[in-house]
Amino acid sequence: MLEEVVAASTPSRYICLICRNPIPHSGAECPHCRSRLSAVVGATPGLLAAVFAVMALLFYLTHQFDRAFDQTRLERGRAHYDMAVALAGEGDYGQAVTHYREALLHERDEPRYRLGMAVALYEAGRYQEATPQLLDLRALDPTDAVAHRLLARIAAREGRVEQAVGYYRSAIYGRWPEDPARNRVETRFELIELLEGLPGSRAVNDLSAALQEETQTDELVRRVADRLLENGAYEQAAQSYVELRRRGISEFQVEASLAEARYRSGDYLSGRQAAERARKLGESTELAELSKLLDEAFALDPTRPRLGTTERFRRSRETLRRAVALIDSCLGIGGPGFIGPRRDGLGEVFAARARAMELLNEARPSDRADAAEQAGLTAVELWGFKGRACTGTWDEDDALGLVVQRLTR
Amino acid sequence: MTERRRYRRWRLQAKKLWRRARQAPAMGDTQRFLLLSIIIGIFAGLVVVCFHIAIEFFTWSTVYAMPHAAWWAVVLWPALGAGVAYQLVARVFPAAKGSGVNSTKAALYASDGYVPFSAVTGKFVGSTLSIGCGNPMGPEDPALQMGAGIASYLGRVFRLTREHMRLIAPVGAAAGIGAAFNTPITAVLFVMEEVVAAWNAGVLGSIVLAAVAAVVTSRWFLGNDPLYQVPEFELTTALELLVYALIGVLGGALSAWFTKAALATRAHISKRPAMIQAALPVAAGLLVGVVGVQMPEVLGAGYEAIDSALHDRFPWEYLLLLGGLKMVTAGLCFSAGTPGGMFAPTLFIGAMIGGGVGGLAHEYWPFETSSAGAYVLVGIGTFFAGLFRAPMTSIFMVFEVSASYVIILPVMVANTISFLVSRSMQHDSLFQVVGRQDGLDLPSVEEQRETLPLSVEDAMKGEGGRRVIPSTMRVDDALKETAKLEETGFLVSVHQKGWFWVLRRDVEKALEDGQGEKNLLRAVRLRTVVQLYPDMALDSALRLLGMYPVLPVISRVNKQRLLGTLTLDDVHRAYGIQPD
Numbered sequence: 001m002l003e004e005v006v007a008a009s010t011p012s013r014y015i016c017l018i019c020r021n022p023i024p025h026s027g028a029e030c031p032h033c034r035s036r037l038s039a040v041v042g043a044t045p046g047l048l049a050a051v052f053a054v055m056a057l058l059f060y061l062t063h064q065f066d067r068a069f070d071q072t073r074l075e076r077g078r079a080h081y082d083m084a085v086a087l088a089g090e091g092d093y094g095q096a097v098t099h100y101r102e103a104l105l106h107e108r109d110e111p112r113y114r115l116g117m118a119v120a121l122y123e124a125g126r127y128q129e130a131t132p133q134l135l136d137l138r139a140l141d142p143t144d145a146v147a148h149r150l151l152a153r154i155a156a157r158e159g160r161v162e163q164a165v166g167y168y169r170s171a172i173y174g175r176w177p178e179d180p181a182r183n184r185v186e187t188r189f190e191l192i193e194l195l196e197g198l199p200g201s202r203a204v205n206d207l208s209a210a211l212q213e214e215t216q217t218d219e220l221v222r223r224v225a226d227r228l229l230e231n232g233a234y235e236q237a238a239q240s241y242v243e244l245r246r247r248g249i250s251e252f253q254v255e256a257s258l259a260e261a262r263y264r265s266g267d268y269l270s271g272r273q274a275a276e277r278a279r280k281l282g283e284s285t286e287l288a289e290l291s292k293l294l295d296e297a298f299a300l301d302p303t304r305p306r307l308g309t310t311e312r313f314r315r316s317r318e319t320l321r322r323a324v325a326l327i328d329s330c331l332g333i334g335g336p337g338f339i340g341p342r343r344d345g346l347g348e349v350f351a352a353r354a355r356a357m358e359l360l361n362e363a364r365p366s367d368r369a370d371a372a373e374q375a376g377l378t379a380v381e382l383w384g385f386k387g388r389a390c391t392g393t394w395d396e397d398d399a400l401g402l403v404v405q406r407l408t409r
Numbered sequence: 410m411t412e413r414r415r416y417r418r419w420r421l422q423a424k425k426l427w428r429r430a431r432q433a434p435a436m437g438d439t440q441r442f443l444l445l446s447i448i449i450g451i452f453a454g455l456v457v458v459c460f461h462i463a464i465e466f467f468t469w470s471t472v473y474a475m476p477h478a479a480w481w482a483v484v485l486w487p488a489l490g491a492g493v494a495y496q497l498v499a500r501v502f503p504a505a506k507g508s509g510v511n512s513t514k515a516a517l518y519a520s521d522g523y524v525p526f527s528a529v530t531g532k533f534v535g536s537t538l539s540i541g542c543g544n545p546m547g548p549e550d551p552a553l554q555m556g557a558g559i560a561s562y563l564g565r566v567f568r569l570t571r572e573h574m575r576l577i578a579p580v581g582a583a584a585g586i587g588a589a590f591n592t593p594i595t596a597v598l599f600v601m602e603e604v605v606a607a608w609n610a611g612v613l614g615s616i617v618l619a620a621v622a623a624v625v626t627s628r629w630f631l632g633n634d635p636l637y638q639v640p641e642f643e644l645t646t647a648l649e650l651l652v653y654a655l656i657g658v659l660g661g662a663l664s665a666w667f668t669k670a671a672l673a674t675r676a677h678i679s680k681r682p683a684m685i686q687a688a689l690p691v692a693a694g695l696l697v698g699v700v701g702v703q704m705p706e707v708l709g710a711g712y713e714a715i716d717s718a719l720h721d722r723f724p725w726e727y728l729l730l731l732g733g734l735k736m737v738t739a740g741l742c743f744s745a746g747t748p749g750g751m752f753a754p755t756l757f758i759g760a761m762i763g764g765g766v767g768g769l770a771h772e773y774w775p776f777e778t779s780s781a782g783a784y785v786l787v788g789i790g791t792f793f794a795g796l797f798r799a800p801m802t803s804i805f806m807v808f809e810v811s812a813s814y815v816i817i818l819p820v821m822v823a824n825t826i827s828f829l830v831s832r833s834m835q836h837d838s839l840f841q842v843v844g845r846q847d848g849l850d851l852p853s854v855e856e857q858r859e860t861l862p863l864s865v866e867d868a869m870k871g872e873g874g875r876r877v878i879p880s881t882m883r884v885d886d887a888l889k890e891t892a893k894l895e896e897t898g899f900l901v902s903v904h905q906k907g908w909f910w911v912l913r914r915d916v917e918k919a920l921e922d923g924q925g926e927k928n929l930l931r932a933v934r935l936r937t938v939v940q941l942y943p944d945m946a947l948d949s950a951l952r953l954l955g956m957y958p959v960l961p962v963i964s965r966v967n968k969q970r971l972l973g974t975l976t977l978d979d980v981h982r983a984y985g986i987q988p989d
Contacts, residue, residue, distance in 0.1 A: 048444075051563070051566070055448065055451060058456075062455045062459055062630060065458075069465065073465075076469065129722065132720045
């Protein structure tokens, strides 16, 4: 077609571009102005029109071809992706990876496909292969939380703890494609689990951050409280359990955990109250043991209000007696083969014990209130020597410990 | 009624406009050539897009289907594709046979820009079948020839002058390669470095226009994504450059070896009967298939494999194995005449060698090194630089693909070393030796580029070598002084004004007129003379010597200083022609 158009529009003559006089052929010297710049008269617009028409036709055909190609490409990619998802759902991650790879060959910029493959590779235990995929995803979208979480898990598995912590933090503050609140919380707890294995109180800090930054659902508060309790942050744990109670949650586990948190933080009285509430809701061996301990401390405590002087004196003497017994147990006094102090630095301990024995031997002191106070102070002093004296085996006295804490305050 | 009148008026106006357009001298030859360059770029871009899509379509049914196909299907596809493509090219499209670069060069130097259109069709069909079925060849060289073919056809349609027709094929070649590789700078440099060898502003402008138009068209359809997703690159320590240099040495040595091996294999094949020659692409395809069963990365152009290597997805042993196998399979296919180009395979081989050496260094090098991916990126151009002897193209190609400035230093080191090592081991480039083997004695662009032309200073007679007469000399004295000179005149120096030409007959006439006692400045007509500089090409000076028998050569920094003179005899002597 183009040839015909060309034939029809063949230039009849050439002219000089400068003076516009006719010249014999293109590039020939103009006889008038000696210029060699020539132009074709008439034919170029027709020819150009024909060429542009052919170009437009080819453009249209290429567009159609490209559209068909794109459609097929996307369909094939999607088919492979669907197959991969199904296989991954069945746990066949090896085959799923093959299909994800095929899907990516058809659409390499689709992050869903790449993420799917990374997850499948991770699940298949092919961490080395999963890492570059995840790094690609991270490069494509630095806020991709899913990729960061997987990278964190791989780093944690490979012992790169600090890098894992960084990835986890990026995941927590990153963009989640679905259910962001739940995913963020889950990731935070994964991070906390990792931090629990590290020295220091980094896990507790993150638990506190979880409470501050996330939506405080009952479930979250409960989980945070439990982890705080496990990590030794008893005061904070107790506060969280109280928060749960304030929200109207009256459950055996909450009350029992609160009792333990209170007991551990030294507030055995509140712990005892919580334990009593818990026992109304249910029963467990641990709770029974805790209740027994708290009752024992309650019966021993000379600092309780509304006690008479006689009773306070009696309890103080009993506390002192148990403190002496503990020290004796630690030092082996009264036991077979006891030959006196065998270690240096125990002089103060024996001196305190001697004072305690004096107080105990004084059956009727003139001032019972004063004697009660003296007994309490000596018990605290002896308890303070526990660390120095008790290096072997001894009979632990938890109830005494709780009372001494109260006395110390 | 009103509607009809309005329509008639519109038709009349359109006719008038059309008539005016037809009568107007549209544009000069140069403008037409530039406009045509853009049109060529768009056409080449469209055809290359279709070519790319056609290969992809084929690949889906063959290479991509291989993980789920029976092993014998994997083995048979490349052989089948190569066999059918070879027969099609041999019987239906003989113009599509051979290298696209050589065909374009032949159009430029031997056939006044003529590339038959059947070469476009043949390259399209043959290469689609061959590459689409998994043969380890690249689409760039066919795209280059398709671009040249389209350009040549459009040049004929537009009845370009002979000079422009000669240059039209390289313009199309740049468009084709630009669209195929999605890198306009690389396309321009490759054509200038490998085909044209002249930095003529007019040609460069057309080539740039065509390449840009083609890349824009290609990106319109295929998107802006680069060929490879390149990871971040950084040079860890300066000592790392030693590893890059080693990659360059290895790339250069292997490319020289590859050229020699391909040459020997082709020579061996050309002596076999036609039937065996026709069977060889099939045999090579079978070998490709056998390798592809275990290592599918070797199949096809291999862009995905390079991408994976860039992202450290292969261990170094595997990278070296892939590079070696690609070298063997691509070399065999190329020698056997399987349609397709060598552009992509060279990138693949270079990338794998680079990655392999880099991975090895990463493991055993006593200093800190980058990841293997960085070495893959640098290695991409080394084999290319050695094989095609286009160091500038190879450097800018990696630069353009990576869009990283940091990479330029290692790439320059590796590619230049590769180029020098390859040249020391094998004098000519692959295209040149293959062309010569096919009976095409095309000029070596590399030699053309490096041949130093003679300059004026090589031929001129230095200061004092030839007598220059001062203008203050008396006419009779001047005549006596120049009596022994053979030339029709002599040079005269005028204080503060420079040098002039004086004809002996003018001096004689002045003497006859009784002006013998006057000085030359007053008595004789001084003619202006062209002045030369010592660094000017002798060829340019030669053209002027027709008008002036003696030309002064002056200093560029001090125009009053005469450095020497030049005559036709001096030029002859410089070119080794002894004067009678």
